[in-house]
Amino acid sequence: MKLLCVDSSSETASVAVIEDNKILSELTYNDKKQHSVILMTLIDAAIKNSGNKISDIDGFVVSKGPGSFTGLRIGMATVKALAHGSNKPYASISTLDALAYSIPEFNGIICPLFDALRDNVYTALYKKSNDGLLTIHDHDAIEISKLIEILNELGEPVLFLGDDSLKFKDKLSEVKLGVFASPFNNLVRASSLGFMALERFKNSNFDNIDEDAPLYIRVSQAEREYINKHGKSVYEK
Template identity: 50%
Template sequence: MKILSLDSSTESATCAVIDDNKLFGEITFNYKKQHSTVLMPMIDTLLKNLNMDIHSIDGFVVSKGPGSFTGLRIGAAVIKGLSQGTGKPFVGVSSLDALAYNLCYTSGIICPILDALRGNVYTALYNFTDNKLNMLGDHMLLSIEDLIKTLNNYNEPICFIGDAVPKFKDDLTSNIKQIRFSPANLNLARASSLGELGLKLLKSGIQDDLYSFAPFYLRKSQAEREYEKKLRSQVHE
């Protein structure tokens, strides 16, 4: 089964074509957020260089969040459009799952962190045992202080990965004893990792519905928060 995967959940934009045994090609841009202008040309360039067209793809995988609200919406719209146009299935995969999968076979706890602004991170905890990535709990939106408290309950090495690492590296290093950090070449979203996880789901018959699928954000957007604040102020007037 040949699939095209796309991740636009962070500042990086990345797409890949893989099958069960091979990564055919992958393109990643880790520069600014220009997803609305780069995603479709990037997919087109990748397919042309592989001498493929969109109808040679058997399924699609997209990051479903958490991450950038705008990036997730754009990525979902692109993949839903391709799925509808080709009649091929698609599935959403957690951006945190995909980041953790970059560090498969790492011992100890794998902790992806994405910048959620205001001193907060999107995160989840994982380990890799029996050739399988295991999630330890749920996706979380935490302050960096609360994340440190949570991690200090584990007596294992912690390996961090994700776009929030540079921002909080000093805080993490100062407060966690057994600490590691992903190398720079792995410390970003990779469509190939997302694709491998999604391929397993599609092959097992799991897919998302074209009309009901929506990214998950873990928090409300700034516009939603401001709207609710406005409603509350009107109630008290």
Template identity: 50%
Template sequence: MKILSLDSSTESATCSILDENKVYGEITFNYKKQHSTILMTQIDTLLKSMKSSISSIDGFVVSKGPGSFTGLRIGAATIKGLAQGTSKPFVSVSSLDSLAYNMAYTSNIICPILDALRGNVYTALYKFEGTKLKKLTDYTVISVEDLITLLKSKNEPVTFIGDGVYKFKEELSDKISNVKFAPNHLNLSKSSSLGELGLSLLKEGIEDDIYTFSPLYIRKCQAEREYEKKMEKLKND
């Protein structure tokens, strides 16, 4: 089963084509958020480089988040359009699952962190049991201080991965013992990693509905929060 996978949940825009046996190609661009203008170009370049067409793709995988609200909407719209246009299935996979899968098969707790601004991160905790990635906690947005407290209570070696590493590495190193950090090339969201997880789901017959799927935002966007704050202020005036 040949699939096309894309992830636009972070600053990195990435797409790949793979099947059960190998990754045929992957394009990743990690410089500013220009997802709306480069994603389709990346997909077209990848297909042309393989002397192939979108009709050769059997299914699609997209990141459902958490991450950039705008990036997630662009990714969802792109995959929905491709799935509808080709009448092929698609499935979504969490960006946090994908990052954790980059660290196969460490024995440490894996803690992917994506910067959620204002001292917060999107995260979940994982461990590998054999070749299976097991999620230990639910997806959440949490302050770095509370995350440090949580990990200290686990009292186990932990490996951090994701774009939040660049911002919080010093603080995490100072306050948590027995900690490791993924190398730079693994901190990038990888559509190939996302694709492998999604391919397994598609082969099991698991897919998303084009009409009901929406990204995993975890929290409300800034515009919604500001609107609610404004409404609350008017109510109390």
């Protein structure tokens, strides 16, 4: 099964074509340009580099967040359009799950994170086991000081990863057993999204299996300001 995989959750854009357990092509672009400008070019190049055409793709995978509000919407809209236009299935995978999945082995807690502004981070905590990736703390938007407190209470080795982990390096150094991933592991790889999605496709007979909205965890600043002003969400009548 060939899958086209897209991540646009951060400043970096990543696109991959995988087939079963092989990466046929993968492109990562980290130049802070608008995803709306470069994403389709990356998709076209990734498909051509894999030796395929869009008609050869059996399904699509996209990161659903957390991450950049705008980037997530662009990626989700692009993949949904490709899936619906070709009548092929698609799946959406957590960005944090994909980051943790990309770590081959670590005997401790895996802590991917993204900057959620105002000393908050989007994060979840994981462990590797014989059964795969286990979530020990679900997706959350949390103050960095509270995260440090939780990790020190757990008292296990911790691996921090994600580009934004470096923004908080001084504070995260307060975690007694904390270490930081290599730059290679700090980027969300589109291929990781695809490999995580393969079993979902196989177990759902290729139906569209995740049509949820992007996983924002919390509402955007604009929506918070609207709620404070009007006392209700923009989606409430």
